[in-house]
Amino acid sequence: MPEARKAVILARGLGTRMRRADPDTRLDAAQAEVAGLGVKAMIPIGRPFLDYVLSGLADAGYSEACLVIGPEHGLVQEHYARIAPPSRIRVEFAVQQEPKGTADAVLAAESFVAGESFLVMNSDNYYPVEALRALRLLDDPGLAAFAIRGLVREGGIPEERVRRWAALRFDADGWLRSVEEAGDATQPDTAYVSVNCWRFSPAIFQACRAIQPSPRGELELPVAVHYAANVLGERFKVLTFEGAVLDLSTRADVARVAAGLRDTTVRL
Helix, strand or coil: CCCCCEEEEECCCCCHHHHCCCCCCCCCHHHHHHHHHCCHHHCEECEEHHHHHHHHHHHCCCCEEEEEECCCCHHHHHHHHHHCCCCCCEEEEEECCCCCCHHHHHHHCHHHHCCCCEEEEECCEECCHHHHHHHHCCCCCEEEEEEHHHHHHCCCCCHHHHCCCCEEEECCCCEEEEEECCCCCCCCCCCEEEEEEEEECCHHHHHHHHCCCCCCCCCCHHHHHHHHHHCCCCCCEEEEECCCCEECCCHHHHHHHHHHCCCCCCCC
């Protein structure tokens, strides 16, 4: 399996938690304006958060990125087409017409992928460059798994949030056995969870088309992974990491994420 050079960034989220006012959280005028629009990835932290995400991908050796956005997200397109066009990584856009879930968002980028292996990641997370690079060089489909203790202690993410994330089960050789979508609040600090950072082969598109909506009415990526593994015979290698992921989910996260990015240089 050749190394991946393309990344798909899921940026279609409605950003309802970011829109929600929090009397205990102060944002500057620019941050509050973008938060009100619900475009989490464009929250300015010196510059838009998504700039840091794209710069990290370029640092990790990716040459192309596709931002999956909604039809209302012209702010994102204008920024990268006119205001800050990247030179180290080529940026394209795919429109997910309705917020039908993460598997549906991946399907929106199928023409961009064009039959190659590729990375999938969230737009509101800043992942360690070492994790992105390791997935690029992986010989198999796989994912980055992060220890709860690192996410909480180094990333500063609230523990109750991390413990709700999908718990991962894998064998002694590092092959994924299951993704437990509803995390177990009692799992130990040494347990590993998914932060939705995957390396896929094009087979994932067949899986995304085959699954049915969840009880929430969404086509969900963990369900597509389960289908790919159990029906299509795909095997997923789990790469484990102890370090931090910066998570920009709510207004309360902005100050903590800004502190975590203080010494990070952006080069688009």
